[in-house]
Amino acid sequence: MERTRKAELILQYLGGMKKLSAKELEYMEVIWQHPEGISSNEIYSYFTQSQSTKSTILFNISEKGYVVQRQEGRHHIYTAKVSKIV
Secondary structure (H helix, E strand, O other), rough: OOHHHHHHHHHHOOOOOOOOHHHHHHHHHHHHHHOOOEEHHHHHHOOOOOOHHHHHHHHHHHHHOEEEEEEEEEEEEEEEEEOOOO
């Protein structure tokens, strides 16, 4: 299924939360693979963008309400707030 379509399905399921971009959805896929939570440093290792771009994407996902983040040492731990639609 096309990523944009998956994002639209997730949006419909969530009852109108702000839509994820295709790149944000890629980050969510990584977060969903770690239901116990994943550190920002681990997430960064999956992607090739600059550090600031990766941080911005995670911030946007958090602001849209898709994840919960908590500080642990120097890193944030991200945990999905919503389940993935299979």
